[in-house]
Amino acid sequence: CGADLANLVNEAALLAAREDREKINMRHFEQAKDKVLMGAERKSMIISQEEKKLTAYHEAGHTLVAKLIPGTDPIHKVTIIPRGMALGLTQQLPLDEKHTYPKAYLNNNIAILLGGRVAEELVFNDVTTGAGNDIERATELARKMVCVWGMSDRLGPLTYGKKEEQIFLGREIAQHRDFSEATAVEIDDEVKKIVSENHDRVRQLLAANLETLTRLAETLLERESLGTDEIEALVRGESIESQ
Ligand code: ZN
Numbered sequence: 322c323g324a325d326l327a328n329l330v331n332e333a334a335l336l337a338a339r340e341d342r343e344k345i346n347m348r349h350f351e352q353a354k355d356k357v358l359m360g361a362e363r364k365s366m367i368i369s370q371e372e373k374k375l376t377a378y379h380e381a382g383h384t385l386v387a388k389l390i391p392g393t394d395p396i397h398k399v400t401i402i403p404r405g406m407a408l409g410l411t412q413q414l415p416l417d418e419k420h421t422y423p424k425a426y427l428n429n430n431i432a433i434l435l436g437g438r439v440a441e442e443l444v445f446n447d448v449t450t451g452a453g454n455d456i457e458r459a460t461e462l463a464r465k466m467v468c469v470w471g472m473s474d475r476l477g478p479l480t481y482g483k484k485e486e487q488i489f490l491g492r493e494i495a496q497h498r499d500f501s502e503a504t505a506v507e508i509d510d511e512v513k514k515i516v517s518e519n520h521d522r523v524r525q526l527l528a529a530n531l532e533t534l535t536r537l538a539e540t541l542l543e544r545e546s547l548g549t550d551e552i553e554a555l556v557r558g559e560s561i562e563s564q
Contacts, residue, residue: 325357328357329350329353329354329357330345330353332352332353332356332357333345333349333350333352333353334349335353336349336352336353337349355398355404358412359404359405359407359410359412360404360405360406360407361404361405362402362403362404363402363403363404363405364402364403366403368403368408372408373401373542374538374542375441375445375449375451376401376408376409376451377401377409377538377539377541377542378440378441378444378445378534378538379409379437379438379440379441379451379452380399380400380401380409380410380411380437380538380541381399381440381534381537381538381541382436382437382438382439382440382441382527382534383399383411383433383434383436383437383440383455384396384399384411384436384537384547384552385436385440385526385527385530385533385534385537385556386432386433386435386436386439386523386526386527387411387413387433387436388552388556389526389530390429390432390433390526392425392426392429393413393426393429393430393433394413394414394415394416395413395414395416395549396411396412396413396549396552397412397413397414397548397549398410398411398412398546398547398548398549399411399412399541399546399547399552400412400541400545400546400547401541401542401545401546402545402546408451411433411437413433424466424470424472427462427466427470427472428515428519430462431459431462431463431515431516431519432519432522432523432526434455434456434458434459434462435455435456435459435516435519435520435523436523436527437451437452437455438452438455438456439520439523439524439527440527440534440538442524443524443527443528443531443534444531444534444535444538459516459519460512460516463511463512463515463516464508464512466515467481467508467511467512467515468480468481468482468508473511473515475507475511476504476507476508476511481499481500481504481508482498482499482500483499533555533556533558536555536558536560537552537555537556540555540560540561
């Protein structure tokens, strides 16, 4: 909205002023956008080399899954510079403004969310709490596919669970269960099925492209941030010259 844009331009102007510039350039806008969208960089945060490496493979996992599955939103940037609460981030920018989401697109998003965890599994043979938020979002998406958007063949095009909204609070306050215990079990099964099928798909995808995953992660470890063109080149199998 207008206010968000004003805020963005203002941040960019501050960055330009800090560098004694008379004009704002694209780099200032890019930095301002990252700050507004993802929070300020926390360069002073102390992170062990091990944790950095794990984050690099985790983020490379998200990025590579998004690159390998056709029809997903383009990756704009991947970074292991901590911002806000996150140790790293993979940022996708949709090509256009979407108002409806096809089932395949949602499944692909679940796959991308699981890409971080699967990279940890494959490379370190271990898992960390770092994927907690990804897993929460993937589960939430799968549950909505079943209960809100009627996308499960087994449960059909029905709504499960009615939300009671209190207008003056403007948010959900209660979730009414309007289905039987047997249906609840079926819903849980379906949600689990959607998430695990995507998990299997991502495991196969990343296991078959382990070399690319490593190239992406190691370059990310070295550079801390990668943009669209660099990611493209690395996925194509080219190595980019070190700085
Ligand atoms: Zn993640």
